[in-house]
Amino acid sequence: KNEVEQSPQNLTAQEGEFITINCSYSVGISALHWLQQHPGGGIVSLFMLSSGKKKHGRLIATINIQEKHSSLHITASHPRDSAVYICAVTNFGNEKLTFGTGTRLTIIP
Amino acid sequence: ETGVTQSPTHLIKTRGQQVTLRCSSQSGHNTVSWYQQALGQGPQFIFQYYREEENGRGNFPPRFSGLQFPNYSSELNVNALELDDSALYLCASSPSALNVGELFFGEGSRLTVL
Numbered sequence: 001k002n003e004v005e006q007s008p009q010n011l012t013a014q015e016g017e018f019i020t021i022n023c024s025y026s027v028g029i030s031a032l033h034w035l036q037q038h039p040g041g042g043i044v045s046l047f048m049l050s051s052g053k054k055k056h057g058r059l060i061a062t063i064n065i066q067e068k069h070s071s072l073h074i075t076a077s078h079p080r081d082s083a084v085y086i087c088a089v090t091n092f093g094n095e096k097l098t099f100g101t102g103t104r105l106t107i108i109p
Numbered sequence: 110e111t112g113v114t115q116s117p118t119h120l121i122k123t124r125g126q127q128v129t130l131r132c133s134s135q136s137g138h139n140t141v142s143w144y145q146q147a148l149g150q151g152p153q154f155i156f157q158y159y160r161e162e163e164n165g166r167g168n169f170p171p172r173f174s175g176l177q178f179p180n181y182s183s184e185l186n187v188n189a190l191e192l193d194d195s196a197l198y199l200c201a202s203s204p205s206a207l208n209v210g211e212l213f214f215g216e217g218s219r220l221t222v223l
Contacts, residue, residue: 097152
């Protein structure tokens with residue numbers, strides 16, 4: 001069973017700050033997803049990674065397969081980035097996603 | 110806008126009742142997964158369907174069952190509801206099997222069991 005841990009659990013920052021959210025997992029994976037969940041509950045997929053780095057706008061996701069670690073970075077943070085960010089992994093040959101408990105990000109204007 | 114719609118968005122049931130939640134996926138998305146998210150926790154995998162067959166199941170009792178239809182819609186059925194079944198139920202679809210493709214989530218169905 002894969003254990004997925006995220007840090008920090010809660011993060012409050014001022015608008016414009018550079019944000020980093022971390023995710024560690026215990027067992028080798030086939031893919032890692034970064035997801036964003038707003039207060040209403042809907043989840044949006046931000047990235048799917050199996051190696052290296054991806055960038056989309058102000059969001060950057062990296063993964064280090066050897067260290068079993070991924071980071072999500074937000075540059076020039078904005079209040080609309082306030083949400084819960086969840087990392088989830090899939091294992092080889094296993095259909096289910098294992099989720100972390102999420103990081104609640106609040107960006108203050 | 111993910112192209113995945115769930116219904117109903119909110120509902121209230123009492124213990125012992127049965128509930129059916131529905132999910133409509135994008136055309137061509139052969140894989141749909143259902144998740145239960147209790148308040149303040151991360152989602153938990155219930156099961157996945159691929160081309161109308163169950164393709165993996167999490168640690169949920171048999172009273173949680175599902176169906177996937179050829180028109181890319183699916184259902185989650187829960188019998189003999191318990192108070193602990195109160196949660197947000199999310200479906201996610203993907204054009205790929207085994208969750209190795211991008212995921213598209215619905216807005217969820219919030220179930221309250223009294």
